[in-house]
Amino acid sequence: MNTRQTPEWPASDFTRVPFRVFMDEDIEQLEQERVFDRVWCYLGMAIEVPGPGDYIVAYVGRTEVVLSRDEEGRLAAFVNSCSHRGAQVVRRIRGNAMSHTCPYHQWCFGARGELLGLPLLRGVKGKGGMPEDFDKTAHGLKALRVEEYKGLVFGTFSPTIGSLHDYLGPRMRPQIDRIFDRKPRVLGYYRQRIPANWKLYLENLKDHHGALLHLFHATFGIARPTMTARVALDVERGHSFTHLADNDEDKVQVRAAYAGTEQYREDYRLDDPSFLQVEPDYDDRVTNVIMSIFPNLMLGQVANTFQTRAIRPKGKDEFELFWTYLAFEDDDDEAIEGKLRQSNFIGPAGYISLEDGEAGRMVQIGIASRPHDSSFVEMGGRGALEDADNISTEVAVRAFWKRYAEAMAIDGDDRR
Numbered sequence: 001m002n003t004r005q006t007p008e009w010p011a012s013d014f015t016r017v018p019f020r021v022f023m024d025e026d027i028e029q030l031e032q033e034r035v036f037d038r039v040w041c042y043l044g045m046a047i048e049v050p051g052p053g054d055y056i057v058a059y060v061g062r063t064e065v066v067l068s069r070d071e072e073g074r075l076a077a078f079v080n081s082c083s084h085r086g087a088q089v090v091r092r093i094r095g096n097a098m099s100h101t102c103p104y105h106q107w108c109f110g111a112r113g114e115l116l117g118l119p120l121l122r123g124v125k126g127k128g129g130m131p132e133d134f135d136k137t138a139h140g141l142k143a144l145r146v147e148e149y150k151g152l153v154f155g156t157f158s159p160t161i162g163s164l165h166d167y168l169g170p171r172m173r174p175q176i177d178r179i180f181d182r183k184p185r186v187l188g189y190y191r192q193r194i195p196a197n198w199k200l201y202l203e204n205l206k207d208h209h210g211a212l213l214h215l216f217h218a219t220f221g222i223a224r225p226t227m228t229a230r231v232a233l234d235v236e237r238g239h240s241f242t243h244l245a246d247n248d249e250d251k252v253q254v255r256a257a258y259a260g261t262e263q264y265r266e267d268y269r270l271d272d273p274s275f276l277q278v279e280p281d282y283d284d285r286v287t288n289v290i291m292s293i294f295p296n297l298m299l300g301q302v303a304n305t306f307q308t309r310a311i312r313p314k315g316k317d318e319f320e321l322f323w324t325y326l327a328f329e330d331d332d333d334e335a336i337e338g339k340l341r342q343s344n345f346i347g348p349a350g351y352i353s354l355e356d357g358e359a360g361r362m363v364q365i366g367i368a369s370r371p372h373d374s375s376f377v378e379m380g381g382r383g384a385l386e387d388a389d390n391i392s393t394e395v396a397v398r399a400f401w402k403r404y405a406e407a408m409a410i411d412g413d414d415r416r
C-alpha cells in the first residue's frame with residue numbers, strides 16, 4: 001500500500017498484511033470515510049437507555065455520538081458536536097435529559113438532537129439576532145439511522161445501506177440469538193486504553209493465540225487447541241466467530257500440543273478454585289465464543305462472562321476497548337456472584353485481557369522498525385477462505401482483511 005490514490009495489498013489471499021495499515025495517518029483518516037461512515041456501527045445496548053431521556057455516549061470510528069431515547073420511547077442517535085460552532089454538547093458519558101443545552105452559546109436540543117431553541121434568536125431591542133430566514137428545523141444535530149437487533153443497537157451514517165438484520169447476516173444472527181435467548185442486564189463496564197492500532201485487536205480476536213498467549217486459559221482448561229473448535233466466517237460481510245467447547249480432552253494430546261513450550265503446566269493449582277467452579281450458563285459445554293461483527297464489535301463469552309467489547313480507535317496507534325459486562329435477568333444471587341468472580345478474567349487487569357492489551361502494544365512497538373514489511377498469516381493454509389474445525393488457523397484474520405480491503409478499495413496484487 002503506498003498512497004491514498006493507488007493503494008495495493010501484497011497478497012490477494014490476504015496471507016500478508018502490510019504493517020503500514022497499523023501506522024499510517026492517511027489510512028486512519030480514510031478508514032473513517034470508507035469504513036466507519038458506511039457501515040452499521042455498534043452504539044450500545046437498548047437496556048442501557050431504558051426510559052425516555054436516557055442517553056449514553058458512543059462512537060462511530062472517531063466520531064462521538066449520543067444514543068438516546070425520546071419521549072415516545074424511540075431510539076435516536078446524533079453526533080455530539082453542536083450545529084452552531086461545533087462544541088461538544090453532551091459532556092457526561094451517560095445520564096438522563098429530555099434536552100441537551102450546548103454550554104457555549106446555549107443552543108438547546110431535544111432527545112432526538114432536534115434544535116428546540118436558542119437565545120438571542122431575534123437579538124435585543126430589534127437589533128442583531130439570526131437572519132429572518134433562519135430555519136430551526138434545518139439546524140439540528142447530525143442524525144444517524146438507528147436499528148436494533150436483540151437489544152444490540154447500531155447506528156449508521158449511510159442513507160443507502162440495507163437493514164441491520166441483513167448486515168448481521170444469517171451466520172452471525174444465530175450466535176447472537178444463543179447469547180440473548182434470555183434478557184440481559186448490565187453488571188458494569190471496563191475501559192481499557194491500549195497503545196496499539198485498533199485493527200491489531202481485531203486480529204487478536206480472530207487468531208489462535210487464545211491457548212498460547214493466555215497461560216491461565218491453557219493451564220485451567222478454558223481454551224486449549226485440543227478442544228472441539230469451530231471457526232466460522234461470513235466472508236462477504238467480514239464477520240466471524242470462534243467456538244471452543246470442552247470435550248474431556250485426551251491429556252496425552254494436550255501435552256503433545258504444547259510440547260517444547262512452557263505453556264501447559266499440569267501441576268498448577270489455584271489456591272481458591274471457586275473461581276472456576278461456577279455453574280455453566282448453557283449446557284453446550286462451550287467455554288469460549290468470540291464473535292466479531294465488522295468492523296469493530298466483539299460479542300461473546302469466556303466461561304461465564306458475557307460481554308460486548310466496542311473497539312474504539314483513538315488515533316493510528318491507540319484505541320479504547322470499551323467493555324459492557326453482562327449478566328442475565330433471571331440469574332440468581334449465586335450466578336451473579338460467579339460472574340463477578342469471573343470478571344477477574346477480563347478488563348484492563350484481568351488474567352486474560354491484560355495479555356491481549358500487551359500483545360497489541362508489543363506488535364505496535366515491533367513493527368515500527370519494519371514499516372515497509374508485512375506480517376505472515378498462513379496458519380491454517382493459503383488461498384480459499386473457508387470455515388475450519390480447529391483453532392490452528394488464521395483464516396478468520398485473512399477474512400477480516402479481505403472485507404477491510406474491499407471497504408478501503410485496496411486491491412491485492414500478489415507481490416507475496
Ligand code: FES
Binds near residue numbers: 083084085087107
Ligand atoms: S457552539 Fe454550541 S451553542 Fe455555540
Ligand SMILES: [Fe+2]
Binds near residue numbers: 352
Ligand atoms: Fe486473548
